[in-house]
Amino acid sequence: MSTVKPSISIDEQSLITSELFRGKSVVQTDDNTDGEILEYSGKLSIILELAKQGFENARPAAEIVARLAGDLHQMRATSSTAVWEKLVAIAQDHPVAEFLAEDPLSNWSFTKPRGYSGDASLLDLYYQHPSMASEVAEATPRGREIYDYTVNVPACAAGRERCQILARTVDEAAERAGGDVEIFAVAAGHLREAEICKSLPAGKIKRWVALDQDPVSVGVMTRDIGGAVVQPMTGSVMGLLKRSYGHLGDFDLVYASGLYDYLQRKVAIKLMQRMVEFVRPGGMLLFANFSDEITSDGYMETFMDWPLILRSADDMWDIINASVDRNAFDCDVWYGTNRNIVYGTLRRK
Numbered sequence: 001m002s003t004v005k006p007s008i009s010i011d012e013q014s015l016i017t018s019e020l021f022r023g024k025s026v027v028q029t030d031d032n033t034d035g036e037i038l039e040y041s042g043k044l045s046i047i048l049e050l051a052k053q054g055f056e057n058a059r060p061a062a063e064i065v066a067r068l069a070g071d072l073h074q075m076r077a078t079s080s081t082a083v084w085e086k087l088v089a090i091a092q093d094h095p096v097a098e099f100l101a102e103d104p105l106s107n108w109s110f111t112k113p114r115g116y117s118g119d120a121s122l123l124d125l126y127y128q129h130p131s132m133a134s135e136v137a138e139a140t141p142r143g144r145e146i147y148d149y150t151v152n153v154p155a156c157a158a159g160r161e162r163c164q165i166l167a168r169t170v171d172e173a174a175e176r177a178g179g180d181v182e183i184f185a186v187a188a189g190h191l192r193e194a195e196i197c198k199s200l201p202a203g204k205i206k207r208w209v210a211l212d213q214d215p216v217s218v219g220v221m222t223r224d225i226g227g228a229v230v231q232p233m234t235g236s237v238m239g240l241l242k243r244s245y246g247h248l249g250d251f252d253l254v255y256a257s258g259l260y261d262y263l264q265r266k267v268a269i270k271l272m273q274r275m276v277e278f279v280r281p282g283g284m285l286l287f288a289n290f291s292d293e294i295t296s297d298g299y300m301e302t303f304m305d306w307p308l309i310l311r312s313a314d315d316m317w318d319i320i321n322a323s324v325d326r327n328a329f330d331c332d333v334w335y336g337t338n339r340n341i342v343y344g345t346l347r348r349k
């Protein structure tokens with residue numbers, strides 16, 4: 001089963017915020033959780049205080065944050081949803097949060113300059129993209145030291161590998177299509193995979209439609225790579241489901257990266273059913289999701305204020321099986337190198 005710690009109901013429009021996660025929670029605390037809250041909040045206070053003292057005593061940031069993140073992961077895994085929600089609030093209010101906010105990655109995620117978690121600039125921070133180099137350079141020395149740790153946790157390494165995998169998948173689709181490939185990226189962000197794929201500069205891509213709900217992301221794509229081939233468009237999951245964008249045509253490759261982590265099962269299935277409509281015979285659909293094996297989940301939900309819906313391979317198969325006729329598609333589910341991201345692929349026969 002997917003580890004969906006907060007009980008949520010996200011609309012398909014996006015603008016996913018942690019308030020949305022927590023605000024829609026149906027979890028109520030009661031007398032049964034009082035004892036658990038006392039026990040866990042006591043443990044948490046010690047963990048947070050130790051981390052704060054570590055920073056005050058100038059201990060190595062990697063040592064402090066690794067220990068803190070490990071403890072938070074354990075707490076998230078073992079506490080009930082109601083108690084974990086309380087622990088998140090306690091952690092966020094603790095003075096150690098001020099030290100952690102010096103990390104440009106944690107701070108960007110926590111302060112949400114675009115109003116929601118997981119924007120494309122946050123990804124640029126963990127892609128170590130030049131566009132965010134000044135953000136890192138302007139951090140305090142301690143902030144940069146924390147960033148050196150947070151940007152290298154397995155989840156971020158998996159995110160960087162995901163970008164490579166997308167570029168490779170695009171190149172393979174271009175090879176298969178004989179150089180006239182049509183691609184559709186759903187929730188494209190800044191489409192950084194376009195900067196590292198080989199088929200785009202080689203002129204092997206006919207059309208690359210890149211849809212995102214965030215006008216800033218669409219603006220960045222338009223400025224940096226938009227043109228006759230890469231066609232950024234403002235649009236949302238909701239718009240796709242409502243068929244608001246006219247006839248977009250057929251594609252050799254349709255993919256969604258960094259999106260399913262926000263979609264509850266029902267919407268995830270509806271979106272998959274809609275996306276496969278765009279896949280022409282012989283074409284492929286790829287979707288990716290952070291896996292339930294990541295260990296930075298507790299840190300992300302507290303000091304990055306970035307909750308995600310984590311999925312297992314079984315959860316990915318469940319979405320596939322509920323969405324398509326398996327006789328019409330060759331399907332596969334597989335993990336990236338460090339198993340922090342799980343991928344699903346469906347090839348139309």
Ligand SMILES: C[S@@+](CC[C@H](N)C(=O)[O-])C[C@H]1O[C@@H](n2cnc3c(N)ncnc32)[C@H](O)[C@@H]1O
Nearest residue numbers: 012013014118187188189213214236237257258
């Ligand atoms: C984590 S980023 C992923 C960007 C890119 N696909 C990547 O993997 O680097 C998530 C992107 O999804 C977009 N997004 C989130 N919810 C969406 C929705 N409901 N419809 C369209 N785009 C959405 C956001 O605007 C953001 O650019």
